[in-house]
Amino acid sequence: MSSTSPLLKTPLYDWHQANGGRLVEFGGWSMPVQYTTIADEHRAVRERVGLFDISHMGRLTFDGPGVLEWLERVTTNRVSRLADLQIQYSLVPNERGGVIDDILVYRQPFAYLVVCNASNRDAVKAELERHRQGAVGNFLDRTLDTAMIAIQGPRALEILQPLFDQPLAPVKYYFFTMGRLLERVTAVVSRTGYTGEDGFEVICGAQSAVPVWEALLNQGKSHGILPCGLGARDTLRLEAAMPLYGHELTDSTNPYAAGLGWAVKLDKGDFVGRDALRSLKASPGQTRVGLVLDGKRIARQGAAVLAGDKSVGEVTSGTFSPTLQLSVAMALVEPSAAGLGDKLDIDVRGHREPARVVKLPFYTRKATTTGIA
Numbered sequence: 001m002s003s004t005s006p007l008l009k010t011p012l013y014d015w016h017q018a019n020g021g022r023l024v025e026f027g028g029w030s031m032p033v034q035y036t037t038i039a040d041e042h043r044a045v046r047e048r049v050g051l052f053d054i055s056h057m058g059r060l061t062f063d064g065p066g067v068l069e070w071l072e073r074v075t076t077n078r079v080s081r082l083a084d085l086q087i088q089y090s091l092v093p094n095e096r097g098g099v100i101d102d103i104l105v106y107r108q109p110f111a112y113l114v115v116c117n118a119s120n121r122d123a124v125k126a127e128l129e130r131h132r133q134g135a136v137g138n139f140l141d142r143t144l145d146t147a148m149i150a151i152q153g154p155r156a157l158e159i160l161q162p163l164f165d166q167p168l169a170p171v172k173y174y175f176f177t178m179g180r181l182l183e184r185v186t187a188v189v190s191r192t193g194y195t196g197e198d199g200f201e202v203i204c205g206a207q208s209a210v211p212v213w214e215a216l217l218n219q220g221k222s223h224g225i226l227p228c229g230l231g232a233r234d235t236l237r238l239e240a241a242m243p244l245y246g247h248e249l250t251d252s253t254n255p256y257a258a259g260l261g262w263a264v265k266l267d268k269g270d271f272v273g274r275d276a277l278r279s280l281k282a283s284p285g286q287t288r289v290g291l292v293l294d295g296k297r298i299a300r301q302g303a304a305v306l307a308g309d310k311s312v313g314e315v316t317s318g319t320f321s322p323t324l325q326l327s328v329a330m331a332l333v334e335p336s337a338a339g340l341g342d343k344l345d346i347d348v349r350g351h352r353e354p355a356r357v358v359k360l361p362f363y364t365r366k367a368t369t370t371g372i373a
Contacts, residue, residue: 005028007025007028007029007030008028008029008030008056008144009029009030010029010030010031010053010055010056010147010209011055011147011206011207011209011210012053012055012147012149012209012210012213013030015210015213015214016032016053016227019035019227020035020036021033021034021035021227021229022034022035022229024230026056026118026119026230027056027117027118027119028056028118028119029056029118031053031056031229031230032053032227032229032230033229033230033231034228034229034230034231034232035226035227035228035229036226038229038231038232038235038322039322040226041226041227041228041229041231041232042228042232042235042236042322042323043322043323044153044224044225044226044228044232045152045153045195045197045228045232045236046153046197046236046322046323047153047154047224048153048154048155048223048224048225048226049151049152049153049154049155049156049159049199049220049223049224049225049226050151050152050153050195050225050226050227050228050232051149051150051151051152051213051216051217051220051225051226051227051228052149052150052151052152052227052228052229052233053147053148053149053213053227054148054149054150054201055143055146055147055148055149055206055209056118057115057116057117057118057143057148058114058115058116058117058118058120058121058124058125058141058143059113059114059115059141059142059143059146059148059203060113060114060115060116060121060124060125060128060139060140060141060142060143061111061112061113061114061138061139061140061142062111062112062113062114062137062138062139063110063111063112063137063138064135064136064137064138065135065136065137066134066135066136066137067111067112067135067137068080068112069135070128070131070132070133070135070137071105071112071114072268072269072271073131073133073270073271073272074092074127074128074131074271074272075090075091075092075103075105075271076090076091076092076093076255076263076264076265076271076273076277077089077090077091077105077263077264077265078265078268079105079107079112080268082105082107083107084107084108084109085107085108085109085175085176085177086106086107086174086175086176087104087105087106087107087174087175087176087190087192088104088105088107088174089102089103089104089174089263090102090103090104090105090263091103091249091255091260091263091264092116092124092127092272093255093271093272093273093276093277094127094251094272094273095272095273095276096252096273096276097254097255097273097276097277097279097280098250098251098252098253098254098273099245099249099250099251099253099254099255099258100120100123100124100127100251101116101117101120101123101124101245101249102117102243102245102249102260103115103116103117103124104192106176106188106190108178113188115148117245119245119246120245121141121143125141127272131272144206145205145206146203146204146205146206147203147204147205147206147208147209147212148201148202148203149201149202149204149209149212149213149216150193150194150195150199150200150201150202151199151200151201151202151216151220152193152194152195152197152198152199152200152236153195153197153198153199154197154198155220155223155224155225156197156198156199156200157169157198157200158223159216159219159220159223159225160189160200160202160216160219162219163181163182163212163215163216163219164179164180164181164187164189165179165180165181165183166178166179166189168189168191168200171189171190171191172191173191173192174190174191174192175190175191176188176189176190176191176192177189181202181204181208181212181215182208182211182212182215185204185205185208185211185212186204186205187202187203187204187208187212188202188203188204189201189202189203190203194233194236194237194242195233195236195237195240196236196237196239196240196242196361196363196364196365197236197365198365234317234319235319235321235322238317238318238319238321238328238330238362239321239323239324239328239361239362239363240361240362240363240364241290241330241360241361241362242361243258243259243260243288244317247301247316247317247330248288248316248317248330248332253332254276254277254280254284254285255277255280256277256280256281256284257280257284257285257286257287257288257332258288258332259287259288259360261281261284264277264281266278266281286313286332286333286334286335287332287333287334287335287338288316288330288331288332288360289330289331289332289333289337289338289357289360290328290329290330290357290358290359290360290361290362291305291315291328291329291330291331291344291346291355291356291357291358292326292327292328292355292356292358292362293326293327293328293329293346293353293354293355294353294354294355294356295327295353295354296320296327297327297348297351297353298318298319298320298327298329298348299315299318299327299329299331299346299348299353299355300315300318300348301314301315301316301317301318302314302315303315303318303329303346303347303348304346304347305331305333305337305344305345305346305347305355306344306345306346306347306352307336307337307342307344307345312333312334312336312337312344313331313332313333313334313337314331314332315329315330315331315346316329316330316331316332317329317330318330321362321363323363324362324363326362328362329346329355330360331346337357338357339357340357340358340359341356341357341358342356342357343355343356344356344357
């Protein structure tokens with residue numbers, strides 16, 4: 001999208017505007033960054049439940065002859081391993097082994113769905129078209145005629161289930177089901193999320209977004225549900241050490257440096273960038289690490305990571321963790337500076353802030369002090 005193009009609006013835009021959402025530009029869309037405070041919304045998800053409009057995410061559908069082989073050519077993971085109603089995390093690589101986008105691939109009974117990042121939707125579509133190679137299946141961009149809503153947190157299941165006509169408890173992580181919400185709204189409901197908590201992501205028609213959103217808020221009122229914005233989504237995913245495109249992943253960052261080599265299957269057959277990735281596996285150059293700062297100052301993206309007088313990398317994401325009450329960051333650093341417990345410094349606006357390398361993720365549902373010695 002060019003800088004002069006009007007911002008896209010999700011089907012919930014008017015609701016956000018009328019209910020105190022502070023709207024900002026994100027990936028070419030007008031999106032709520034917060035309603036109350038980021039910390040309050042963050043804690044709601046960790047302790048109770050939060051609701052996110054994620055309709056800006058791209059939703060692309062594929063069906064027909066040659067679609068499986070087509071997807072295999074442009075993704076790093078092995079799509080053929082997917083069972084019906086299963087979801088796979090994968091990457092769309094370029095010829096140099098960098099990442100065009102990270103995606104989720106859904107296997108429906110007679111089709112595939114790809115969910116991609118908002119800012120990369122056009123690039124992913126263009127890459128797919130470049131490598132169609134005779135596949136005659138249908139390829140549709142359903143982003144603008146559908147909505148996507150995430151309900152996340154320990155109470156997500158008990159709030160969503162009464163509104164949905166299919167059992168959700170048996171749905172495993174990275175699987176999905178299809179049914180009806182509110183007795184009339186056809187929906188895809190997946191057990192996925194970007195917060196480190198249990199929860200679900202719901203895809204439905206754009207015209208049903210407001211009724212579904214308001215029904216979830218009403219159902220969750222007694223559980224302390226809050227609408228949440230991009231600010232809390234970012235602090236939650238960072239605590240859970242989930243990569244964000246444009247930060248931990250870029251078109252010049254390889255999957256092995258980003259700690260995502262497990263999503264690359266070099267033996268699955270030919271695909272875009274395979275030769276480059278084979279070389280990068282042996283020598284990724286950098287590695288993603290977790291850092292905890294001694295003080296409370298926040299290390300922002302691009303801040304230099306120092307070992308003595310030498311720059312050994314840079315911060316990709318940083319925040320003050322509402323859950324752990326610590327300043328945390330992820331960074332790409334030289335392997336020599338990636339050992340657990342290594343003491344480093346971060347240049348925060350001209351001041352050296354002591355930090356140490358810790359195990360990722362910073363937070364898990366089972367132990368909130370994971371990696372923090």
